Amino acid sequence: MLSPTLQEGLQRYSIGEKLRALRLRKKVGLVDLGRHTGLSPALLSKIERGKLFPTLPTLLRIALVFSVGLEFFFTDERRRRVVAIVRRGERQRFPEKPNTDDVGFHFECLDFHAVERKLNAYYAEFQPLAPAKVRPHQHVGVEFIYVIHGKLGLRIGDEENVMEKEDSIYFDSNLPHGYWRIGNSRCAALVVTVP
Template sequence: MAQPTLNDELRRYEVGEKLRALRLRKKLGLVELGRHTGLSPALLSKLERNKMFPTLPTLLRIAMVFSVDLDYFFADHRKHRVLAVVRRADRLRFPQDPGRRDSSFHFESLTFPVTEPRCQAYVATFHPVASGKARPHEHAGVEVIYVLSGELGVTIEATEHMLESGDAMYFDASVPHSYRRTGRSSCSALVFSVA
């Protein structure tokens, strides 16, 4: 009597469906996945059809091929937040101390508390800093800046690019870059970062 109950509980996680979706997304056949994991195509087929449930070491071998964590197979992806309303008063601010004199900007996150967002979006406010004094930073991916108001200098590889309200810029964010307000009036922009 206990066995059907255990199987029902294990099916609830839809491990087989998630495994199949990963395999198809990577355009792998069962034989090819078997070569990568060291598991037989017959076993992989049974796992995908929930005719058999993997041990944790077996599941870990599969997860490593697809570069996912084990929790990928156990999390209910329908419960992940795919919609979030971020109120102005609730935005996370970066840097944590926007009053620092050497800070040329602060960001307010538009994507927190979304879990695993596909991009990061911010409203940025830029502060006046002397040319060459803004601290460069870098991160993985690309960045898009759309200037909402004011004048902005974006320095990439020692070249400062001047942007005005309505201008946009796309660049490789793995290259050191910095921002600074160049005009007298306030300057803000939307910043999108995709890794």
């Protein structure tokens, strides 16, 4: 149980209101957000309504889904930075899905510190994975991929594509899609999504 002083202090940040506004602006439902964070829609709803204050690890999981930094929830909108540099050593590496051993790719957010951005940019490294094991996903918007190294398999709907170094592709990310590395060589790509 929080003391009234702590309760009042946390309410001033309006974390729940900021989360709800961000989620609605990005057109993400509570169920989808829950699927991406591993948190229940009921818990997320309580956070949005100010009935529960998230722990920092929980808030970070949410922030990563929306590609914002923790500061998004703690700074005044008028004081947010318009220019943001993410140094190589500042990037954090995450698996495609939390809490699983069978990972098809890892990603690093390249625009982590920027807020109110119009796109999301990632550096992705792909693991060798049988095409049958690829877990398709989909999200609102479009996606652009530029292969930096190696050979990448990409399934969009029922269509399979093979991309090699310096190939690029643009597609509707509302379609189910998934990726896998082909061969033993390192495979990395720049992935940009626009909601």
